[in-house]
Amino acid sequence: MNLSRWDEYGLENREDILAEISAMIRSRQMPPSRYLRLHPNAKPSDEEIDLIYKWARAERKRLRSVKP
Numbered sequence: 001m002n003l004s005r006w007d008e009y010g011l012e013n014r015e016d017i018l019a020e021i022s023a024m025i026r027s028r029q030m031p032p033s034r035y036l037r038l039h040p041n042a043k044p045s046d047e048e049i050d051l052i053y054k055w056a057r058a059e060r061k062r063l064r065s066v067k068p
Ligand code: HEM
Pocket: 001, 017, 020, 021, 024, 025, 030, 031, 032, 035, 044, 052
């Protein structure tokens, strides 16, 4: 996944990635713990995690609804 190339991904692909983002952020597998040990201030707050989770879910739902 490369978020800088988001626009180049097809609908199906985006939906799959959004599902991954929801799962990864909610289970706190991302950002990786070894990365956070080196960059402690990159640790997202509970609010930020919730915001990313809700955005990923809502965006996935939206994409599903615009599909023909
Ligand atoms: C909140 C921020 C982050 C989110 C939401 C996130 C989300 C994700 C997702 C959804 C994947 C799977 C991508 C795929 O299927 O192509 C992934 C993979 C990966 N991410 Fe992150 N990520 C975050 C931050 C980071 C950071 C800071 C690093 C630091 C180096 C990192 C390193 C990786 C690596 C190495 C993989 C691929 C290896 C693997 O599958 O275990 N991520 N991430």
